[in-house]
Amino acid sequence: MDWRSAIKGFQAYLRLEKSLADNSVEAYSRDIERLCQFSDIQIVKLKPETVTLTDLRNFITWINELGMIATSQARILSGVKAFYKYMLMEDLxxxxxxxxxxxxRITRKLPDTLSYQDINKLIAAIDLSKPEGPRNKAILETLYGSGLRVSELTELKLSNLYLEIEFIKVAGKGNKERLVPIGGEAIKAIKIYIENLRVHxxxxKGEEDIVFLNRRGGRLSRQMIFLMIQGLAQTIGLNKAISPHTFRHSFATHLVEGGADLRAVQEMLGHESITTTEIYTHLDREYLKSTISQFHPRS
Structure with missing residues (x-):
């Protein structure tokens, strides 16, 4: 089997069997493209079915020599492992x-978070007199009020809003749906946006059920939301590299700091494994340590 055919079959498996989004399929494909490039520079060309453990170890050495950091290497190896899991399943x-x-080995970097005060400042910096103002406020309130991924926010549907019972239905990774509670401030902002702006x-066509729209009536891109948040950060002089994901981290961190059950936070975030959610207990410990350092007389 040649690499092109193998990658094409792998892509079909990821889309049809694993229900992965196009971005994820492209990322996995790039990982195998790397392995294909490594094969091309070998004296004896490798085929997908002839690759050995030794070849893969040499491949790791090669990507390391290219200057890739440990997290990038780990990401590529994750793709390679998924590829050979597919190959084994298909008897290839x-x-x-x-x-x-x-x-x-990689050290797990704790994500940046915002304080509750910073979040309030960012939301307060939105110019509500502009046509997009109420929409942008609803976006930030929803990101912080429900801990959504930015892709989940851009795909949020009107038919999945259950505001009367304070829940929204979200299509997460792998199209796995979950019900997420939504706070009162976010509900109020969404209603104002829908009733006073979106109706005009x-x-x-095809976007009728999407909640957040641009001025041309299409769904927002992730980049548009990223740029909006960056602009607000500059407005208030916030010296942090923040993104839509920062609001998700802040949502989870503030819940854990407030004593929320980790399993409940896992469910709300849509994490498959509790170990992913456990990073927020580390953040909580950092918060506790800084509190002791600041306020304890012996520190």
Whole structure:
């Protein structure tokens, strides 16, 4: 089997069997493209089914010599492991050469978060006199009030808003749906946006059920939301590199700091594994340590 055919089959598997979004499929494909490039520079060209554990270890050495940081290496190896899991399942290989492959050790970086005061300042900086003002306020209130990923926000549907019972239905990674509670401030902002602004937008065909629209009636891009948040940060002089994901981290951190059950936070964030959510307990510990340093007389 040649690499092109193998990658094409892998892409179909990711889309149809794993229900991954196009961005995720592209990311996994790039990982295998790297392995294909490595194969091309070998004296004896490798085929997908002839790759061995030794070849993969040499591949790790190669991407390391290219100057890739440990997190990038780990991301590529994750894609390679998924590829050979697919190959084994389809009987295209007899054994999985990546099974005993160890990922590089990486230190887990704690995500940046915002204080409640900073979030209030960002929301207060929105110019509500502009046509997009109420929409932008609803976006920030929803990101912080429900901990959504930015892709979940851009795909949020009117038919999935259950504001009367304070819940929204979200399509997360792998199109897995979950019900997420939404706070009163976010509900109020969404209602104002829908009733006073969205009703006057000429909606594009096929976008009728999308909640947040641009002025041309199409759904917002992730980049547009990123730039909006960056602009607000500059307005208030916030010296932090923030993104839509910062609001998700802040949502989770503030819940944990307030004593929320980790399993409940896991459910709201849509994490498959509790270990992913546990990073917020580390953030909580950092918060406690800084509190002691600041206020304890012996510190």
């Amino acid at each position: 290989v007899k054994t999985d050469p990546s099974e005993l492959l160890e990922s590089p 937008i000429a909606v594009k």
